[in-house]
Amino acid sequence: MQTVLATSGLSHAPNAALLRSIPTARTATGAPVLGTTRVLTKDEQIFAEGDRAAYFYKVVSGAIRTSKLLSDGRRQIDAFHLPGDIFGIESGEEHRFTAEALGTATVVMYRRCSLETLAASDGAFARQIVAAMMRSLERAQHHMLLLGRxxxxxxxxxxxxxxxxxxxxxxxxxxxxxxxxxxxxxxxxxxxxxxxxxxxxxxxxxxxxxxxxxxxxxxxxxxxxxxx
Amino acid sequence: MQTVLATSGLSHAPNAALLRSIPTARTATGAPVLGTTRVLTKDEQIFAEGDRAAYFYKVVSGAIRTSKLLSDGRRQIDAFHLPGDIFGIESGEEHRFTAEALGTATVVMYRRCSLETLAASDGAFARQIVAAMMRSLERAQHHMLLLGRxxxxxxxxxxxxxxxxxxxxxxxxxxxxxxxxxxxxxxxxxxxxxxxxxxxxxxxxxxxxxxxxxxxxxxxxxxxxxxx
DNA sequence: CGGTACGTTGATTAGAATCAACACAAGTGG
DNA sequence: CCACTTGTGTTGATTCTAATCAACGTACCG
CATH class of the missing domain: 1.10.10.10 (Winged helix-like DNA-binding domain superfamily/Winged helix DNA-binding domain)
Known part of the structure; x- marks a missing residue:
């Protein structure tokens, strides 16, 4: 069994002042999964489209929007993320969305792991990530019907x-x-x-x-x- | 290492007459992944929204559309799948789309494996599936910007x-x-x-x-x- | 007590949908 | 081989939904 951890490397994190290193999750098997809690205020940006995707996130409290912009400013919010939801998972090196807090919110950040690591690891944590990905996909597909028709x-x-x-x-x-x-x-x-x-x-x-x-x-x- | 196979159980497959049992893929590490080839004619349905999701598919030749319908017949085609593309992966028990051939087409069907099995297995095949899921997600999210804005x-x-x-x-x-x-x-x-x-x-x-x-x-x- | 988001309402316009007809190519069968 | 059907694509006229432009309410905040 392989354990997935978020390191406490604050030097890599944006707004290090806002971060506190708190263990917040555990896998089903009891292996510790370390995350870093980040507290956000209204409209505060967590990451922007194009940023290096060093972390992914889980909402603890409040709500987050993830959105894309067209060059002339038109915006599409792809999803609102509520407590328990995971967002910011990427397969490439960059975030493809901007993420911002809707109001005061708290998120836990996990150090990003590669798809390869993910698929290869056999932990409950990996299962959770894949499930989150799948849920995002289902929501996106359902939302396309709404947007298009x-x-x-x-x-x-x-x-x-x-x-x-x-x-x-x-x-x-x-x-x-x-x-x-x-x-x-x-x-x-x-x-x-x-x-x-x-x-x-x-x-x-x-x-x-x-x-x-x-x-x-x-x-x-x-x-x-x-x-x- | 665990090998993911599609069984040759034709009795479970729709349109068994159209099926030929042919090994068609190999994982990167050389472990055999068995799939069953299915040849389709124009507008032929592969599965419908609500069908039990016993298989997922990979396009060999031709093209496939996956779509959702509103109760009054309005249709949203979420994606066109070209050779090499994987479609029909589900986390639940049912297909959430209808899949049909655009013209003459060939697909390989693989017996569906649970998300749990997938996340837990460490094979190259599992990696491929997770990558396909991720690609679908990226396409869907990109398409939402188009549809909405x-x-x-x-x-x-x-x-x-x-x-x-x-x-x-x-x-x-x-x-x-x-x-x-x-x-x-x-x-x-x-x-x-x-x-x-x-x-x-x-x-x-x-x-x-x-x-x-x-x-x-x-x-x-x-x-x-x-x-x- | 203003000031500033945010939200609602009204008038008008614009873009795409709808309704309708026609063009064209590919089959089909006499 | 040719009339005829059928499916698919284009074009035109008109309607309608939602966007745009503009003004006004209302709630919250320093």
Missing amino acids: KSAMEKIATFLLDMAQRIAGDDHVDLPMSRTDIADHLGLTVETVSRSLTQMERQGLIELPAYRRTIMLRNKAALRHLDA | KSAMEKIATFLLDMAQRIAGDDHVDLPMSRTDIADHLGLTVETVSRSLTQMERQGLIELPAYRRTIMLRNKAALRHLDA
Whole structure:
């Protein structure tokens, strides 16, 4: 059995001042997997598209967005990562996304290991990484259907149901992201997101309290129907 | 070292008559990996969304499309698979796509192995599978940017350059798929694909011979510029 | 108490979808 | 071999969805 460790080499890490070296995970078999905890503030960047991929990350608290930019600034957020989610795994040398915190957040960073090491190692940790990769793939593929073929209302409905399930408020969602982030995730503009939400409220599907990041789901069946 | 085999159990395979049991691959270390070759005709289905995922596949010749359907028939083609590409890997019990041949095609099928087995095994074959998964993920993530944020012309330009690179005609592409397939891959309609191609021809970016599946790339630099 | 994000709403435009017709090549069968 | 069908691709007219441009609310923060 081979153990995968994150070294405590702070000299290689960005923003070393923010790092504390804390063992945070264990494999199923009990072998220690060391990670370094990093605390982030709103909009703080964890890594940028093109950075050397020395680490990958796991969300402990808060939420992270990973995104790509077009040369003229158009942005596509490929995913929002919630506690427990792993992000930043790369096969090449570089990160292909920018990762930023949506608000205050905590992540654990693990020293990156090569695909070869990963496939060859027989630890529970390796299994976890491969599973995370597969989950990312499934989400990405599912999201392509949304981006390519769904209308604005359908996109929003799908998004709300998905977030409700992941954030686990039964009849409401406390969104960790702005309308702009939602728009850039769904391939829409802020205005269209806002209008769609307003329309859903008028139709009684949802309710929008004064605190706009909370959304009450009033008619999940109808939302699921829109979800197609 | 553990060897991953596809058994010759034809009784479990669909369309057993079409199958011939042929060893077709070898791991880098020389250990035999048995696969079963399957020959397909135009539009023949390899597996459907929801089918039990007993095998995964590698394209030998021809091309394959994998797609998802919305309840009302809208279709999203997530990827075209060319010779050498692996498709149909699943972590769950079911295929999440439908796979069909674009024209006459040959694939090798491998008995599916669990993610656990995969991550735990140390063979070159396992590495290959993980690498294929990673490549799918990268393609999917790249495609999300296209679907969410690019205009019709940009989508077509990106698509043509990508296909040109994969099919390796230096200044032309022999597309294996119909305009409808292209549309369903790029999140457009057939009409828009056709109009965009015509417009590119008028602008001297490409040339469309009588055989409409061949496209001559006349100004790659301009196409790349559109690609953004 | 402003000031500054962020969010909503309104008016208009633009880009792609839709609806409809036609062109063209490849088969098919008489 | 030729009419005829069929599948595929193109083009045109029109509609419609979402983007854009612009203004205004509202909540939060120093």
